Amino acid sequence: MKMEFDLRTECRCSITEEKAKFLGFASMVMFMCRQYSTFRMLTLGFWLSPAIDHRQIVFFFDRTGLPRGYVTWAYLAPDSEERLLTDPEFLLHPSEWNEGGRTWIIDFCFPVGGAREAIGRMKEIFRGEGVDRVYWARKRPYATHCGRLKSRSMKVRGLNY
Secondary structure, eight states: OOOOOOOOSSOOOHHHHHHHHHHHHHHHHHHTSTTGGGSOTHHHHHHTHHHHHTTOEEEEEOTTSOEEEEEEEEEEOHHHHHHHHHOTTOOOOGGGGBSSSEEEEEEEEOTTSOHHHHHHHHHHHHHHTTOOEEEEOOOOHHHHTTSOOOOEEEEOTTOOO
16 A cells, blocks of 8 residues: 655644754754764654653753753652663663652753853752752763762752852
8 A cells, every 4th residue: 555645844743843943952052062963863862852752851042042052850760860870871761751759960961161050040940840959970981880870969949159
């Protein structure tokens, strides 16, 4: 049976259009980062699509409207936290991004600066979400071979910045 397509030159689904826009913004930021720009496109599906689907991604733009960075986060259950910290190959399943529990920064990408300003803005965003503390861990090649990463946290409420 021959399959026929009703092809159009514009997207008629606002959800698809928004996701494509966000993936495009993230790709533009990743292209500016030497390490990220070598990742395969498949990475976007594992690393960014769930964050977009759960609305757990924020983009930061410069004055000209160019995306300069993004932050993704997940609300992890204790077992997901443990795997995140101990398994260097661990990737979150889409269902694990919003299991409740503690708030973890999954990706913080600012290849051309602006990280300090983004941290201040993220504190405001997390306060608005009712989050008191945010956790993160750095996964670098030399650290992942050690087996366990040290996690860090930042108090969100009551900080002067």
